[in-house]
Amino acid sequence: MKRKTVSILAVLLVSLTSVASFAAETIKIGALYPMSGRGGLYGQDSEAAIKIALAEVNAKGLPGGRKLEAIVTDDQSKPALAVTLAKRYITEDKVKFLYGVVSSGAALAVTEVSKEYKTIFVGSDHAATDLTANAFQKYYFRVSNNTYQSMAAGAMYMQETKMGGKIAYIGPDYAYGRDQIAELKYSLGKLGVKYEMVGEFWPKLYEPDYTSYITAIIKAKPDVLVSGFWGGDTVAFIKQAKAYGLFDKMKYFHPDGGGNYEVFSTLGAECPEGLIMSARHHNNWPDTKENKDFVQKFHKATGRYPSYAAEGAYAGILVIAEAIRKVGNADDTEALIKAMEGMKIKLPEDPAGFTSYIDPKTHQIVQAQAIGVTVKNDKFPPAKYALGKMKVYAADKIMATEEYIDILTKSKKK
Amino acid sequence: MNNKLTTMAPWLAYFLIFGSLIFVGGDHTIHIASQVIILGLFAIAFNVLFGTTGLLSFGQAIFYGLGAYITGMMAKSFGGDFFVWALLIAPAAAIVLSVLLGVLSLRLSDVYFTMLTLAFAQLAWGICVKWSSFTGGDDGIQAIPKPELLAGGLNYYIFSFVIVTACLYLLWRLDRSPFGSVLKGIRQNPTRISFIGMNVFRHKLLAYMISSCFTAIAGGLYAGIDKSIHPDMFVWTMSGSIILMTILGGMRSFFGPLIGVAVFILLEDEIGRATQYWSFVIGAIMITVVLLFPKGIVGISRHFARLFAKKGGQRDNP
Secondary structure: OHHHHHHHHHHHHHHHHHHHHHHOOOEEEEEEEOOOOOOHHHHHHHHHHHHHHHHHHHHHOOHHHOOEEEEEEEOOOOHHHHHHHHHHHHHOOOOOEEEEOOOHHHHHHHHHHHHHOOOEEEEOOOOOHHHHOOOOOOOEEEOOOOHHHHHHHHHHHHHHOOOOEEEEEEOOOOHHHHHHHHHHHHHHHHHOOOEEEEEEEOOOOOOOOOHHHHHHHHHHOOOEEEEOOOOHHHHHHHHHHHHOOHHHHOEEEEOOOOOOHHHHHHHHHHOOOOOEEEOOOOOOOOOOHHHHHHHHHHHHHHOOOOOHHHHHHHHHHHHHHHHHHHHOOOOOHHHHHHHHOOOEEOOOOOOOOOOEEEOOOOOEEEOOEEEEEEEEOOOOOOOOEEEEEEEEEOHHHOOOOHHHHHHHHHHHOO | OHHHHHHHHHHHHHHHHHHHHHHHOOHHHHHHHHHHHHHHHHHHHHHHHHHHHOOOOOOOHHHHHHHHHHHHHHHHHHOHHHHHHHHHHHHHHHHHHHHHHHHHHOOOOHHHHHHHHHHHHHHHHHHHHHOHHHHOHHHOEOOOOOOHHHOOHHHHHHHHHHHHHHHHHHHHHHHHOHHHHHHHHHHHOHHHHHHOOOOHHHHHHHHHHHHHHHHHHHHHHHHHHOOOEOHHHHOHHHHHHHHHHHHHHOOOOOOHHHHHHHHHHHHHHHHHHHOOOHHHHHHHHHHHHHHHOOOHHHHHHHHHHHHHHHHOOOOOOO
């Protein structure tokens, strides 16, 4: 009896391993995203976008008839867990690429794993400039804009629309919030825009009540309130500030993540008009076939419209597939890096006549940034507003300068 | 003879399992095993306070984070060769800090002690996050250098295994010493201990210092596994999960906390692979263990060992 069980088990094991070796024909990508809590939406949207992109590239075909496959695991945005999972992906699942990551802290930890194991890490969401500057290593690539690019575009917008004068800043009290205003000040200085800081306000991330900040900001009487909020905090702040009439008293300027679709979909009709914002991807802009196709495909697959995170997750898969096609396989990591450096790739967020490319030196994707103001637009329900009157800033003008990378390296001692 | 075997059996199992991994473990297994022994040291050191002395500190993460940050920041500033020295400085610093915090908090009893330890740890976390020019803020510190000899997962595992084993041996001896008996006495009846003429406060403080010292060593070792550290290491959920793991494994047994850590980390790894709702599964397991087997996994295995013994078979419990 016992021997029978053992032999059945052995047969099972053998057949399992043969299945596994057959399945090894696919090229694996190990993706890490938060799937629950705040930030969970970005993970879910990214996973959906990855599926769409995989279906496209596999349909188009890869060298040797191989298929791309992605494993997605919840990293809870915890650096230690992200590192453990990344190592498991490389050593057990034999992935060729690490992928994704929303939290910059987790990404900074994962980029070390990528360096140690010489495995390419394609970052699709996190925005800390550090990764393509002072913490740069050659196995890292980023396929979405960093905060420097948003803030450089923001500074140009301020210059163009003569938005100087008295400025106040409010942003979450951690690296993402701190970096944004430092980068904006740097770019404003470069452009020679005159301004006076009348206050900096640092609520905690996920602060539920902004009343004390709102009254303090109104008291400081700035002409422009620059905002560096992230995710759900933007929604909470806008709702509360609207009740105090803050938006009638000053301009609200939020160039990195204010115009995210999930902000509009959550605010619905409550969204004030005339807020000046941007995002790393817009569902209603640019009006190109690529963007429309992407947004519609996403809507068809999930029943909702995508947040900005989806486009980054979609883009990275296309970049990886293109690199594999160029090299002819997924095993020669050095050749893949060469193929990705300087790669030109047409993405949904590219305006007509522009193609995104990867800067060979910093491995940062170079993309145009569009800043607009909130206007009524109900084409993407449940949102009732979207950005309009877009001003577009050329990709090469908003790249982090070498001088800035130097400053960052010195100040952070990395 | 039999008695001696019973006491040595857990050690034998410990060496068999964690020692053999050096020869048979794959990269991922070694990485997981490194986490298990290091967090295991943290949990066993915590249990000196909790299971032995009856002091529930909700803020041991402060010493874990301190150990990690001292080791990480020193290695980062002075180079990889300094890593091992920093591992010695970390526990020394933890002892100093534990005297300061201990004098303030140990005079309070029960829940007040627990709350105060929690408050101190959160304060440390706040400083770590806010003082970003010094600590790297919420991004943490990456690319912590190590000596050439400790590079690679396996070498570092062997290094950690040696240190953790030495620490566990010291803690084990302590647990069985007269000092350990006094600590257990304090848990059961502090009034009686003071009637014998023993100073309860001084013993509690010593236990607190010892626990903190070994916790800092665990933190310092952790800084070398991933070569990156984060303010998460200070936060209350870190202290909380150590408490959970200790209860899961069994707080009345010396090796119980280590078993709890191992089970927790393996579950997280295996269930996390299969479903995104893994925390739900772990929660359900925790509730089951706490409600049905308040003595933890060690309690369960002892229960079954007794059943086996009744049947006539000889079984040593772990």
